[in-house]
Amino acid sequence: MSNRTERMRALQIQSALRWETGLAVVVILIFAIGSAASPDFLTGNNLFSLGLSNGEIAIMTLPMTLIIISGEIDLSVASILGMSSALLGFLWARGWPMPAIFVTLAVVGVAAGAVNGLLVTRLRLPSLAVTIGTLALYRGVALILLGPNTVSDFPNAYTNLGVNAVPFTGNDLTYSTLIFIAGAIVFGVVLHATPFGRSVYAMGASAEAAQFAGIRVKRIKTILFMVSGFVCALAGVLWTFRLNTAVQNNGLGLELSVVAIVLLAGVSIFGGKGSLIGVVLAVLAFAGIQNALLLTNFNQEATGIVTGALLLASVFLPSVFLPWAGRLLRRLSHS
Amino acid sequence: MRAAIAASRQQQPDRVRQSGLAMRVFRIRESGILVVLVVFVAVTTGVQHRFLDASNIQFVLVDTATFALLALGETMVVISRNVDLSVGSVVGLSAYLSASLFASHPGLPIPVIFLAGLGIGLACGIANGVMVAAGRVPSLVVTLATLYIIRGIDILVVGGNEVDANQLPNAFLDIPKDTVGGIPDIAIAVAVVIAIGAYYLRSYRSGRDLYAIGSNPDAARLAGLTVGRRVFTAFAVSGAIAGVAGVLWAAQYGTINSTAGTGYELQVVSAVVVGGVAIFGGSGSVTGAAIGALLLTTISSALYVLGISSFWDQAIWGFLLLVAITLDQTITERLTSALSTRRAGRRRTRHE
Numbered sequence: 001m002s003n004r005t006e007r008m009r010a011l012q013i014q015s016a017l018r019w020e021t022g023l024a025v026v027v028i029l030i031f032a033i034g035s036a037a038s039p040d041f042l043t044g045n046n047l048f049s050l051g052l053s054n055g056e057i058a059i060m061t062l063p064m065t066l067i068i069i070s071g072e073i074d075l076s077v078a079s080i081l082g083m084s085s086a087l088l089g090f091l092w093a094r095g096w097p098m099p100a101i102f103v104t105l106a107v108v109g110v111a112a113g114a115v116n117g118l119l120v121t122r123l124r125l126p127s128l129a130v131t132i133g134t135l136a137l138y139r140g141v142a143l144i145l146l147g148p149n150t151v152s153d154f155p156n157a158y159t160n161l162g163v164n165a166v167p168f169t170g171n172d173l174t175y176s177t178l179i180f181i182a183g184a185i186v187f188g189v190v191l192h193a194t195p196f197g198r199s200v201y202a203m204g205a206s207a208e209a210a211q212f213a214g215i216r217v218k219r220i221k222t223i224l225f226m227v228s229g230f231v232c233a234l235a236g237v238l239w240t241f242r243l244n245t246a247v248q249n250n251g252l253g254l255e256l257s258v259v260a261i262v263l264l265a266g267v268s269i270f271g272g273k274g275s276l277i278g279v280v281l282a283v284l285a286f287a288g289i290q291n292a293l294l295l296t297n298f299n300q301e302a303t304g305i306v307t308g309a310l311l312l313a314s315v316f317l318p319s320v321f322l323p324w325a326g327r328l329l330r331r332l333s334h335s
Numbered sequence: 336m337r338a339a340i341a342a343s344r345q346q347q348p349d350r351v352r353q354s355g356l357a358m359r360v361f362r363i364r365e366s367g368i369l370v371v372l373v374v375f376v377a378v379t380t381g382v383q384h385r386f387l388d389a390s391n392i393q394f395v396l397v398d399t400a401t402f403a404l405l406a407l408g409e410t411m412v413v414i415s416r417n418v419d420l421s422v423g424s425v426v427g428l429s430a431y432l433s434a435s436l437f438a439s440h441p442g443l444p445i446p447v448i449f450l451a452g453l454g455i456g457l458a459c460g461i462a463n464g465v466m467v468a469a470g471r472v473p474s475l476v477v478t479l480a481t482l483y484i485i486r487g488i489d490i491l492v493v494g495g496n497e498v499d500a501n502q503l504p505n506a507f508l509d510i511p512k513d514t515v516g517g518i519p520d521i522a523i524a525v526a527v528v529i530a531i532g533a534y535y536l537r538s539y540r541s542g543r544d545l546y547a548i549g550s551n552p553d554a555a556r557l558a559g560l561t562v563g564r565r566v567f568t569a570f571a572v573s574g575a576i577a578g579v580a581g582v583l584w585a586a587q588y589g590t591i592n593s594t595a596g597t598g599y600e601l602q603v604v605s606a607v608v609v610g611g612v613a614i615f616g617g618s619g620s621v622t623g624a625a626i627g628a629l630l631l632t633t634i635s636s637a638l639y640v641l642g643i644s645s646f647w648d649q650a651i652w653g654f655l656l657l658v659a660i661t662l663d664q665t666i667t668e669r670l671t672s673a674l675s676t677r678r679a680g681r682r683r684t685r686h687e
Contacts, residue, residue, distance in 0.1 A: 075601075119657065119661075123661055123664060124664065125660050125661065125664055126614050126615055126660075128418075128475075128614055129608050129614040129656075129660045130657065130660065132601055132604060132605060132608070132656065133605075133653050133654075133656035133657040133660065134653060134657070135601065135653065136601075136605065136649050136650070136652045136653030136656060137649070137650055137652075137653025137654055137656075137657065138653070139649050139653075140646075140647070140648070140649030140650025140651065140652065140653050140654075141650055143646040143647075143648075143649050143650070144646055144647060144650055147644060147646050148646075248646075252598075253597070253598060256420075256479060256482065256483075259479065260479060260480075260483070263476050263479070269473045269475055269476055270473070299490060299491060299494075301487075301490045301593070302487040302488075302490040302491045303487070304483035304484065304486055304487040304490075305483065305484050305487030305488065305491075306487075307480075307483050308479075308480040308481065308482070308483030308484035308487065309480070309484065311476060311479060311480035311483070312466070312476075312477065312480045312484075314476075315470070315472040315473070315476045315477065316466075316470055316472065319470070319471070319472055320470055320472075
């Protein structure tokens with residue numbers, strides 16, 4: 001009996017010490033400190049710009065979460081964004097109608113992801129190396145398409161989507177935030193409540209065991225890369241319309257921010273562990289820090305220090321500190 | 336136990352034969368990329384003779400020197416199944432701090448500046464090494480974090496300032512221009528360092544340990560190798576090298592602001608992988624990585640000389656990288672199956 005309650009208590013402690021809980025506390029702290037430091041922090045206007053400036057990164061973390069949980073990584077995301085943006089400008093400058101361009105971008109994004117996925121699954125190459133290669137390749141395509149040119153004569157009807165609020169939301173919600181929320185729900189349900197999602201965890205824990213359990217590891221991984229390609233192409237469109245500029249270096253270097261957020265969420269780099277709620281919290285933490293530091297006149301470029309420190313905390317706390325704290329608590333509850 | 340060790344020692348000739356085969360494969364790997372390099376140079380020269388002009392060769396060698404130096408440190412880390420993503424930020428921090436030190440104390444001898452750069456890099460490398468080795472957390476995450484943190488520190492230190500060429504002594508700015516017999520000094524110096532690195536990894540026990548750790552970290556630990564210490568050393572060396580590379584960067588470009596070296600880490604990893612170093616450790620060589628760096632620089636230069644827009648650089652780099660890792664995988668798979676057939680064959684003869 002007492003043995004059972006002890007085990008129950010240990011489980012409770014474990015779940016209380018989950019990384020996501022800590023992250024939620026961090027997010028609350030950031031927003032509390034932010035609003036204490038600046039009265040502008042919690043205004044709708046500021047939250048709007050917060051959503052605006054982090055929308056594309058946030059959207060790209062969703063497929064990245066699934067890919068990392070499945071045991072792979074995709075470093076080409078920012079290059080697919082750039083390629084999509086460049087192609088959008090390239091085709092628009094040649095007089096293509098916008099709907100045709102959107103279809104093309106979707107196809108190109110999915111194809112770019114398929115190349116990643118097929119190289120990883122069919123040729124059994126490490127995704128880290130493959131996507132460093134396609135990072136250069138896709139950015140290279142953007143460079144070839146646009147060279148030093150900039151395209152920025154997009155029609156207002158479209159660029160307004162990038163900077164205006166969604167109607168009927170009291171001017172607080174950007175389109176990219178709306179897409180992120182919808183995407184987070186869809187990806188969350190798929191990951192946590194479907195056989196597909198369970199198999200993503202299974203192959204991340206052990207690809208071989210998943211294979212023997214009859215999970216189509218290669219097919220699912222390829223699908224994940226294709227979804228990532230599509231989502232990044234969409235992020236490229238949002239980016240282009242938000243800045244009203246198609247240029248080859250759009251989103252340069254964002255891949256590391258996206259990976260950093262997903263790892264910050266407590267997703268294991270080795271796969272098999274993590275949750276989408278954690279990723280949503282990590283996005284909030286990331287955006288909140290950027291914004292709070294901006295309002296406190298901290299050097300905007302140097303906010304990476306805080307991101308980096310949180311990233312270190314995300315690996316050291318669960319693997320070094322939390323087990324220690326857990327042991328300590330258990331010993332206290334025994335005595 | 337001791338008998339087992341003695342028995343394994345007596346099997347030495349057997350192992351020598353195996354490592355002979357492995358060495359031959361290493362050579363095949365390097366000669367593969369060397370062939371690509373030679374063909375590339377030959378074709379480019381055929382189209383545009385200017386490509387093999389002394390001035391262009393010097394240009395390529397100077398550009399390669401810093402790059403190959405960084406590839407040396409990265410190779411040591413990658414061979415041990417780790418990765419160091421912070422090198423670009425270390426280059427930037429070291430470049431700015433060493434250059435501003437020189438700008439404020441122009442009387443300092445140049446070697447002191449290099450030592451300062453080395454010290455800055457070493458400190459960063461030690462920080463990485465301690466976290467990866469003692470904390471046993473994945474190096475990809477740790478060095479991704481230090482990439483941001485070191486760059487952030489750099490930005491805070493630099494502010495909106497920059498050091499530009501007229502604040503630096505000419506003797507310093509001339510370092511990349513000095514030549515011996517038409518070959519840039521720094522290319523010779525880097526070649527010597529790479530030769531030392533190659534010899535160390537090939538012939539020293541601690542160097543071989545890195546390969547063992549990279550092939551199978553658990554087995555290496557069980558075999559009694561000091562895994563943590565070796566990995567720590569690899570990161571410390573990679574950091575120190577990046578620090579020196581930062582000083583070279585400062586000498587080469589003259590103008591240093593807070594963006595120096597941004598994004599360099601992925602280029603260095605590319606050179607290492609193109610040079611035949613397996614991204615998950617255990618195989619590859621420093622020489623290969625240096626040739627990888629030379630090949631990537633040569634491609635950029637060839638496109639320039641041929642009048643092809645440099646906008647094609649990236650795409651060709653990326654494509655080559657994909658070809659290189661595909662080839663590498665094919666060779667490894669062939670080798671594994673060849674080795675297992677050989678072993679099976681030998682076992683059969685022994686049983687008969």
